[in-house]
Amino acid sequence: MSSTDNTQKKFPRTYWREIELPTFQSLDQDINVDVAIVGGGITGITAAYLLTKEGLNVAILEAGGILNGTTGHTTAKLTAQHGLIYDEFIHHLGKEKARKYYESMMMAVQFVENTVKEKGIDCDFSKQEAYVYATTDEYAAKLKNEWEAYKSLDIAGALKDSIPFNIPVKAALMMSNQAQFHPLKFLKALLEEAINAGCSVYENTVADGIEDDYQEPKVVTKSGQRVTAKHVIIASHFPFYDKPGLYFAKMYADRSYAIGVKTNQEYPGGMYISADSPSRSIRYTPLDNGENLLIVGGENHKTGQGVDTLKHFEELQHFTEEVFGINEYQYRWSAQDNVTLDKIPYIGPYTSQRKNVLVATGYKKWGMSTGILAAHLLTDLIVRGSNRFEDIYSPSRFQADPDLKSVITTNADVAKHLLKGKLEMIERVPDDLQNGEGSVVLYQGKRAGAYKDDNGTLYIVDTTCTHLGCECEWNHAEKSWDCPCHGSRYSYAGDVIEGPTHKPLGLLRKGEV
Known part of the structure; x- marks a missing residue:
């Protein structure tokens, strides 16, 4: 396909x-x-x-x-391996707090394992090794620093030079005793x-x-x-x-994407995530018919910013086809996460x-x-x-x-996008849209957002976010209006999907063209 x-x-x-x-x-x-x-x-x-x-x-x-x-x-990984964090935490928080962070996450993994066993919960739970892998020399060096942090904090794992996929890696850092499940x-x-x-x-x-x-x-x-x-x-x-x-x-919103496919390749086990960009996350989950579903995720970006969102799914598909081969492309979904200053x-x-x-x-x-x-x-x-x-x-x-530097950096990005949306030159008008298409348009002399559904019904909304006034951008993949400043999201009709906003966008027009 x-x-x-x-x-x-x-x-x-x-x-x-x-x-x-x-x-x-x-x-x-x-x-x-x-x-x-x-x-x-x-x-x-x-x-x-x-x-x-x-x-x-x-x-x-x-x-x-x-x-x-x-x-x-x-992607339902149960792990304390949250990317490359422990070397950074040792330097910023100290060794004691970095170790406590690890212990707190391992407590969560252990709670799920114990609860599954005690109550006989059928949720596809399995112990797995977790890997962060690097495809560049820059991130291979960072993996080596992270491995030193693991040893300093007594985290069970190993530094390896390969993973069992057709991905040219420079290094891979494994953390033992992690898990996956059906949440x-x-x-x-x-x-x-x-x-x-x-x-x-x-x-x-x-x-x-x-x-x-x-x-x-x-x-x-x-x-x-x-x-x-x-x-x-x-x-x-x-x-x-x-x-x-x-x-x-004190946070910014980040979106990421995932697809679920069937492939002929036998999955070797383990959960994998890239250290470099673009991000790639790999794991499998067992299906009821005895087959496996391969879950590949990544392509993260700040909400409301970056390229056409549909391209992120396409990039994941191209990667999966190249590395694994796709027999059947069954699922795709996206998620939004909030990232704190530290x-x-x-x-x-x-x-x-x-x-x-x-x-x-x-x-x-x-x-x-x-x-x-x-x-x-x-x-x-x-x-x-x-x-x-x-x-x-x-x-x-x-x-x-x-953390004044992080506060300034995060809110300078907000200011940049607040200004960008207000000064944008707009050439499209609602009549330009095809069925199933959405876009920022010029409507009655002002910036607006328009979407024409599959039946030809046109929805025109005021794109000014009701949280703090930034201008929302069209999300092609989810057919939503996303705020690039603080991550508020709205449906094509203006209804709130995700905060911090509480109020819908103003619906300027709804009806047949």
């Missing part, structure tokens, strides 16, 4: 979502609970499981459907246990704000209900309640003055191990008042030692 044919094919959103998940009603009344969790992904569901085991009354509020966010759009099968089992222990779940329930956040916080939904709680956990990927913490200024997630009290509101965000691209770690850390803070890893992940860590 050619690249062009594949761009026209209607792909399922993600392989992981092809299981039956329970559905839940939206919240239609005020309620009181011990812990309100905003977000039904890996952090929220794991935290609900752990908290209900402690005897607490828990409610999960999910804006859409459970497990339909980033958790359902992952939704695993989390579905945890959710069922939490519900049996009294957890309530509300889908299509949009959290819009928090009242009394210093004392007894109340989550206010968009439809007006209030959830009063002793503690609130914000596990909504990007914090829905952002004004006090200004998290949008590459370490924010997990803990929302601010130093708001101890009863807790947050977990900024997982970079390692949400499986980090999400589980976050659930344990936040559960310990709520139940026991402390956790041995809390100092590493504290969201308030920059109050004492702000």
Whole structure:
């Protein structure tokens, strides 16, 4: 099948979502609970499981459907090997904290392994070796430095000179005792246990704000209900309640892509990721019919920036065809991740003055191990008042030692794109569009965004992001409007897909041309 044919094919959103998940009603009344969790992904569901085991009354509020966010759009690697980080962490954090970071992630891997065994969860769990490989001399040298960091921190692994694929590598760094799994099968089992222990779940329930956040916080939904709680956990990927913490200024949004294919090659095992650019992630997952699905990911870029998004899928397809050969191209999906200033997630009290509101965000691209770690850390803070890893992940860590260089760099990029969108020369008009096409256009003398669906219905929106006023760009692959400044995303009709924004784009016109 050619690249062009594949761009026209209607792909399922993600392989992981092809299981039956329970559905839940939206919240239609005020309620009181011990812990309100905003977000039904890996952090929220794991935290609900752990908290209900402690005897607490828990409610999960999910804006859409459970497990339909980033958790359902992952490559599902369970690992402490988060790229080349440990040499950097030793220099910036010290050896003790770098080791604790590793231990915290290995705790998450071990939790999944132990839980799978104890409860007999069928979630395709398997132990794997994880590899970072380099195809250039520059990154081979960095791998050698990282290997020295591994030895210094007593991380089990090895430095090798090859991987079992037709990829010309200069070096490969292996970390032992890592794992992979089917995240939704695993989390579905945890959710069922939490519900049996009294957890309530509300889908299509949009959290819009928090009242009394210093004392007894109340989550206010968009439809007006209030959830009063002793503690609130914000596990909504990007914090829905952002004004006090200004998290949008301390993170940037990054998108990445993945495809799922069948190939004739026998997979040798292991999980692989490139150190160089463009990024490439490789793993397999077993299918129910005994075959394997090869998952190849990568092509990361800042949200709303870079080339036509569809080209990222095409590049992954070309790479996979060249290295493995494609028999059947079945799936493709993308994900958005938030990256913090120092590459370490924010997990803990929302601010130093708001101890009863807790947050977990900024997982970079390692949400499986980090999400589980976050659930344990936040559960310990709520139940026991402390956790041995809390100092590493504290969201308030920059109050004492702000990373000014990263703040300036991140927000200078925001300013650049804010200005670029305002000064852009626009030549296209809505009448130029073909069915299925979207673009920035000139409409009534102003910049706007237009999309014409397959039936010829035209949607024209104001492309000014409702968060802080940057101009959104068209995402061809997902048919969305993406903000290049802070990562807000909207549907072609202007509805909010992803925060930090809460308000839709203005719909200027809808109808037949």
